[in-house]
Amino acid sequence: MSLAMGIVDLVTGQAKEAAAQKINLVELEVGRLAGVMVEALTFCFEAAARDTPAQGAQLEIVEVEGRARCLACETVFAADSLVMQCPKCGSYATDIVQGKELRVLSLIVDE
Numbered sequence: 001m002s003l004a005m006g007i008v009d010l011v012t013g014q015a016k017e018a019a020a021q022k023i024n025l026v027e028l029e030v031g032r033l034a035g036v037m038v039e040a041l042t043f044c045f046e047a048a049a050r051d052t053p054a055q056g057a058q059l060e061i062v063e064v065e066g067r068a069r070c071l072a073c074e075t076v077f078a079a080d081s082l083v084m085q086c087p088k089c090g091s092y093a094t095d096i097v098q099g100k101e102l103r104v105l106s107l108i109v110d111e
């Protein structure tokens, strides 16, 4: 819920800066490894947006695949959890390089 409220705060702030009256659509990038439940977020966003310029705005979520890089052999591979074993050398010393994103990509507003 606090996450949804943070997003609503952010987008209403941006809409205000653009002197927009109403937000129609929010495009949000969410990494698969960000620990975000997309359905719950959509539901909470609707509730948090009530009585703000974001009320009724559509939340469009762009999911980003998880990727990790092995610190031992530099192999980059698909990751579906935060703790991954390198498929090439078997090392657990890996870094998540993609998939923890959580950011607003764009807004569509009424001026």
Ligand SMILES: [Zn+2]
Binding pocket: 070, 071, 072, 073, 074, 075, 086, 087, 088, 089, 090, 091
């Ligand atoms: Zn490796």
